Amino acid sequence: MNMQGFSSTISTEPGLSRNNEFYFGLVLAISSTAFIGSSFVIKKIGLIRLNRRGALRAGSGGFGYLRDWIWWLGLITMGAGELANFAAYAFSPASLVTPLGALSVLVSAILASKYLNENLNLLGKLGCVLCILGSTVIVIHSPKEETVESLDVLMERLRTSGFVVYCVIIVSLSFVISFYLGPKYGDQNVLIYIALCSGIGSLTVVSCKGLGLALKQFFAGVEDSNGWLMYLFFITVVICIIIQMNYLNKALDLFDASVVTPVYYVFFTTLVIIASSIVFNEWSSLEGEDILGNLCGFLIVIIAIFMLNGFKDGLPPRHKSDENLRSDRYQGYQSILTRSI
C-alpha cells in the first residue's frame, strides 16, 4: 500500500491500481480485526472499573459509563474497526475480508489473557498460531481482483438467475426458521438460528459491497443510471444487520459462545463466499490450486477458532446446559457478528 493510495481513499482513487486496491483492502481488513478485537477487551476493562466504583448498575438507569474515558475509547475503537471493515469490503474481495474476521477472535483472546487474566492455555496458544497461519494461506490464495467495477455491471449480476435463486432460498429459509423450525427445534440444534444469521449475513455483505461501490462512484462523480441502488443497499444493510443481531443473540442465549463462535464462523464465511462468488464472480480467475489453497486455509482457521474457544476447560464443548462449561461469551461472538457490518 502506498501513501498515494492512502490519501486518495474512497473519494477519488484514479491512481489506485487493482493490485494496490487489493493490498489497501487487506491492510484495512487486518487493522479492522485489530480494532474490533481490542475494543471488546477495552470495553470490558471499562465496565469492570465502573462496576468496582459502583457507578453502573444494570437496570438502574445509570449513565456513569458515559463519563468514563476507557468506555469511550472502547466505543471509538469499535467504530474505527467497523469503518475499516466496511471500507475493506469496498476494496477487496469478500472472500478475503470475511475469513480474516477470525483474526479479531485471536486479538481479543490474546489481549484478554494479558489484561483481563483470562485463561489462554497451550491449546489456545496453538490456536492463535494456527489462526495466523491459516489466514496467511487464505491471503496468498485469495482472488486478487474483481470483475464488478460499476453499478451497471452489478445491476446485471444481481438480476442473474443464480443470485435470484440464492436470495429466494435464503429469504424462504429465514421465514421457515423464524416461524416454524426456530420455535420448535431452535433450542435443540445450534445450526438452526446460525443458518438464519449466516444466510442473512451473506446478503449483508453483498449489500455492503454494493454500497461501497455506489459510494466510490458517487464520490468520484461518476454518472450512473443505477445510482438509486445506493439507497437500496443502505436500507438492505440496516435491515439485514438488525435481523442478524436478533437471531445471533437468540443462538447465544441458547448455546455457549464456544460452540456458537466456530459454527457461525464456518456458516457465515461459507455463505459469504458462495454469495459473493455468484454476484462478484470472485473465484472465476482462480486456478485449481488456489481454490484448494483457499479451502485448506479456511479449514485451518476453523480448527484454530475451535481450539481457541473449545478447550478453555480442557473439554470439548457441549450444550450450554452442561454446567461444566463457563460462558465467558463476550470473547468470540461479537467479534464475528461485527464482521458482517
Added chain:
Amino acid sequence: MNMQGFSSTISTEPGLSRNNEFYFGLVLAISSTAFIGSSFVIKKIGLIRLNRRGALRAGSGGFGYLRDWIWWLGLITMGAGELANFAAYAFSPASLVTPLGALSVLVSAILASKYLNENLNLLGKLGCVLCILGSTVIVIHSPKEETVESLDVLMERLRTSGFVVYCVIIVSLSFVISFYLGPKYGDQNVLIYIALCSGIGSLTVVSCKGLGLALKQFFAGVEDSNGWLMYLFFITVVICIIIQMNYLNKALDLFDASVVTPVYYVFFTTLVIIASSIVFNEWSSLEGEDILGNLCGFLIVIIAIFMLNGFKDGLPPRHKSDENLRSDRYQGYQSILTRSI
C-alpha cells in the same frame, strides 16, 4: 501421473517430462508414507499375536516370527515404503518429500487407533486433519522442478563453498556432540542428540538424491565422467543411516517419543531443506509467496505432529522421567527415522 510415466520409471523415462516427474515423485512419496505408517501397525499386530502364542521371547533366540505371515507382511510393507521413499527423492525435490514424511505419523496413528485400540482423542483427530491440510499447502507451494540434471552438474554443486562449509559444520558438530556435549548434556536436553541425527540425516538425503540421479543416468545409459560418484553416494548413505539410527535410539532411550518425534521432524526437515537448497538450488525458482506458503505449511504440520503426539494424556509432554506419561514410542519415531532412508 500417467501410465506412460509409470511404466518407464527409473529405467529410461525419455518421455517423462519435468512436470510429470514431480507428480510421479509426489505419488511415490505419499504412497511410501502409507506403506511405512501401516508397516509399524502390521508388525506390532504380528508381535502381539506371537507374544500371545508364546512363540517369541526376547533374548531366548526364538525365530518363531519368521513363520508368521503377518510379520512378513509388515516387513514387506516396510521395504516397499522405503523403496518408494528412495525413488521419490530421485524424482521430486527433497523439500517436498521430507516434509510429507509427517503423513506416516498420521497413517500409523489412525491405523493404531483402529486396529490396536490405541487412544486417538479429539486433539489427535484435529492433528490428523491439520497434518493433511499442512501437507497439502506444502505440496501446492513446493518447488516443481530441479536444476541439477546430471552428475557433472551435481559434482560442481558439491564443490561450492556453501556446501563444503555446511558439511564441515555438520561433521564437526557431530564430533563435538558424540565426544563432548552428548555424554555431558545429552540426557538433559533433547536437542543434543536430535541435532546430530538431523544434521547427518540431511547428508543422507543429499546422498540419496545423488544416488538416485546416478542410478537414473546408469540405467539410461548416459556416459558420465563422474560415474564413480554412485559408489561414493551409496557408501555415504549406508554410513549416515547407521550413525543416525544409533543416535536416534539414544535420544529415544532418554526422552519420550512424544517429545522426540516433533522435535526431530522440525530439525530434520529444516536441515534437509537447507542442505538441498544449497546443493540442488530447489528454492531458486520460488516466488516470495511460495516461500511464505511453504513456511506456513511446515509450521502447520509441526503443530499437527505435536497435537498427534503431545496430548495423549491430555498434558503437554515433559521429560521422560515424568512418570505421568506413557511411552508408547513405536508410533512416531521409526516412521520419521525412515523418512531419511
